[in-house]
Amino acid sequence: MKLKxxxxxxxxxxxxxxxxxxxLDRDLAVKIxxxxxxxxxxxxxxxxxxxxxxxxxxxxxxxxEKIADPDTGERVDCVVMELLKGVxxxxxxxxxxxxxxQVKSIGLGIIQGLGHIHAQGMAHGDxxxxxxxxxxxxxxxxxxxxxxxxASISTETKKARLKRDLLSLRLLLQQIIIASELDSEEATxxxxxxxxDASIGDLETAFRNIVSPANSHSQVRALKHAYxxxxxxxxxxxxxxAEALEETIxxxxxxPLLKLMATDKAYESxxxxxxxxxxxxxSAAAKKDFLTTLNEIIDAETPKGKWWPGLKLVxxxxxxxxxxxxxxxxxxxxxxxxxxxxxxYKDIHSTVSASGGKLGTYALSLWRNFKKPxxxxxxxxxxxRQNWYTQNYVGSFFFRQIPAIxxxxxxxxxxxxxxxxxxxxxxxxxxxxxxxxxxDWIEEIKAHED
Numbered sequence: 001m002k003l004k005x006x007x008x009x010x011x012x013x014x015x016x017x018x019x020x021x022x023x024l025d026r027d028l029a030v031k032i033x034x035x036x037x038x039x040x041x042x043x044x045x046x047x048x049x050x051x052x053x054x055x056x057x058x059x060x061x062x063x064x065e066k067i068a069d070p071d072t073g074e075r076v077d078c079v080v081m082e083l084l085k086g087v088x089x090x091x092x093x094x095x096x097x098x099x100x101x102q103v104k105s106i107g108l109g110i111i112q113g114l115g116h117i118h119a120q121g122m123a124h125g126d127x128x129x130x131x132x133x134x135x136x137x138x139x140x141x142x143x144x145x146x147x148x149x150x151a152s153i154s155t156e157t158k159k160a161r162l163k164r165d166l167l168s169l170r171l172l173l174q175q176i177i178i179a180s181e182l183d184s185e186e187a188t189x190x191x192x193x194x195x196x197d198a199s200i201g202d203l204e205t206a207f208r209n210i211v212s213p214a215n216s217h218s219q220v221r222a223l224k225h226a227y228x229x230x231x232x233x234x235x236x237x238x239x240x241x242a243e244a245l246e247e248t249i250x251x252x253x254x255x256p257l258l259k260l261m262a263t264d265k266a267y268e269s270x271x272x273x274x275x276x277x278x279x280x281x282x283s284a285a286a287k288k289d290f291l292t293t294l295n296e297i298i299d300a301e302t303p304k305g306k307w308w309p310g311l312k313l314v315x316x317x318x319x320x321x322x323x324x325x326x327x328x329x330x331x332x333x334x335x336x337x338x339x340x341x342x343x344x345y346k347d348i349h350s351t352v353s354a355s356g357g358k359l360g361t362y363a364l365s366l367w368r369n370f371k372k373p374x375x376x377x378x379x380x381x382x383x384x385r386q387n388w389y390t391q392n393y394v395g396s397f398f399f400r401q402i403p404a405i406x407x408x409x410x411x412x413x414x415x416x417x418x419x420x421x422x423x424x425x426x427x428x429x430x431x432x433x434x435x436x437x438x439x440d441w442i443e444e445i446k447a448h449e450d
Contacts, residue, residue: 001022002023003021003065003080009029015032015033017029028082029059029080032067032077049120049122055113055117057109057110057141058142059084060081061079064078065080084135088132090129098180098181100182100248101247103182104212106138107177107211108204109139110141113139115204124145125144125145126144126145127141128168129175166198177210181248183228186225189210190206193205193209193210223256229245230257246281254281255290262293262310291325292324294325295325298310298325299329311366322369334370336359337376338376340358342382343360344356347389357393363376364401367401374409374411377409377414380394380398381411384418391425392430395427395430399429400433403441416441416444419434419437
């Protein structure tokens, strides 16, 4: 094989690594072993050992070749390996946080790569973040410090080398967890799951428990983390963020997360896309379970408690959520909302959205599901006939819906006459929004003016 050295990629106490190109124009990595170091195997033994360590998570050896030493010009042995096009774990740890999938892929890759090296009767000897490459979210263990075979050394020395590898692996896995979207407490939990003399199998089991919750304790941690992300003040409204965030949680967390949000009354408008997405992925039984919880919350909080987060959730999820409430709660809430409409009061000189009738404003999104929408229509007509403040309340919250409400309840004539009263009273919001009504409504209203 003809090799042309292009640039030095790294050097160490035992070897230098160069980027090279062969006669087929392939870019490769060439490792030149320094034979003068006591205890270091020669290049041939080193290459044979690396070939034995062939694994998808260990850098691959291609051949053993002769090359001119770039320092002395002498012909020396070198190990030709695949050139990895990625970044070191050290560099990646300083970048954006790993998502759960990346944590799992990279961590298990290092565990399995080192496990294979040990299975071949070798120790890595120098495992740290600079000696792991990340290529397309896959880990590759590199720069194995191949000393004389473990078979030729004492049992105690062999145990010490393997134990040092396992300690290094343990620390690497903790670093990966800390640099991820997982709660930082997970790194402590990972450590707590392990004894001082944990085997590589123990490390893998503990790591899988952290990244793939499989027990109630892990489930609690996963839910705690997901909820912390939900109530984060930097939560970003929008579909893209909702989809990205949903991918970071286990499916088993969706229902308890929604129930916790409802119970804690933590829902805000910025969560709308995320909540819809979580709800859409629930099974029919899980949806029923969530709506049962929501039903209990609304029943307990309406009208004296903190009722608006629950009603916002019902409004967000639409008819399915409304129909998921018990008939008693539906009728009770409908009655409370329609009754509160009569308390509607809007001062256009105030910054408060509604000085009265706040519960009543939920009729705006829920009225199509009401058992008796005609009661709502009668109350709105009444408000339009009263005074400037009640008229502007209707104009602020219900004006665009009035034609639909009138059509459903067959009260078009009553609404037109009531709107005329409001115009005559110079209700500013009604006058300003008149053009939002259908043309035939406007014509009829103006005909009344004449």
